[in-house]
Amino acid sequence: MTDLATDLALIRDAALAAGELALSERDAGLKIWSKSGGSPVTSADMAVDALLKDALLPARPDHGWLSEETTDTEARLSKRRLFVADPIDGTVAYMKGKPWWCIPIAIVEDGQPVAAVIHAPALGETFTAIRGGGAFLNGRPIIASDTTDLDDASVLADARLMEGPHWPEPWPVMRYEKRNAIAYRMALVAAGAFDAAIALTPKWDWDVCAGALIVEEAGGRVSDHHGGPWRFNQFDPRQNSLICSAPALHPLIVRRTAPIPLAPRQTDRTP
Secondary structure, eight states, X not given: OOOHHHHHHHHHHHHHHHHHHHHHHHHHOOOEEXXXXXXXXXXXXXXXXXXXXXXXTTTSTTXXXXXXXXXXXXXXXXXXXXXXXXXOBXXXXXXXXXXXXXXXXXXXXXXXXXXXXXXXXXXXXXXXXXXXXXXXXXXXXXXXXXXXXXXXXXXXSOHHHHTSTTOSSOOOOOEEEOOSOHHHHHHHHHXXXXXXXXXXXXXXXXXXXXXXXXXXXXXXXXEOTTSOOOOOSOSSOEESOEEEEOTTTHHHXXXXXXXXXXXOOXXXXXX
């Protein structure tokens, strides 16, 4: 068993190398196609996925693997530890030359992340955390917002959803913004740049696993919109929804979102 600092150094180095590759691949010209669900994927997504596997799996041959761009198998379910990665989170922003994309990587042990990195190459920002060791941005400690009131809170969410008429308890006036990559939204909440990030649809583990640890180590809170805790490396590698916030805001948000039913989950998914 390796220590967590060594684990973090491994995934951080891999994320930095992946960022350089993603930038060079885009400069050289991308091949782009659509997945079965319609979302875009590029030649860079696949190249970065291959780089990450080559960098990480030989160093930890006993670890499982879960990535957006690798076909999932049941093999990971028998592993106590595994890597969870998204080669490029925010592919649309990446394709369009916008900076809001990142490379999130986590190491999960017994269902919970213990080491995590979110690297945003175009912004020169690298967020890191290990379990029990705090959270950092480019080596400097970060802490979640100390905001205690939703009124005028800064929130990463769809304003149309939040301001709709379907809420049993209306929301106060809040300031909404968007960022393409889910992992980067969580990193911004961890750093106190935003007070919360809210999404009521299921989110893939590779998008939220690294962010979950970084937010918690920064003092923030993460759950589904019923307040339920997350567990990773399950048969269906998704979380029900995302409530990521400053600690004092979490119960205020969940109180309003809890009446909304959880989205139906697939029961016939084959890893």
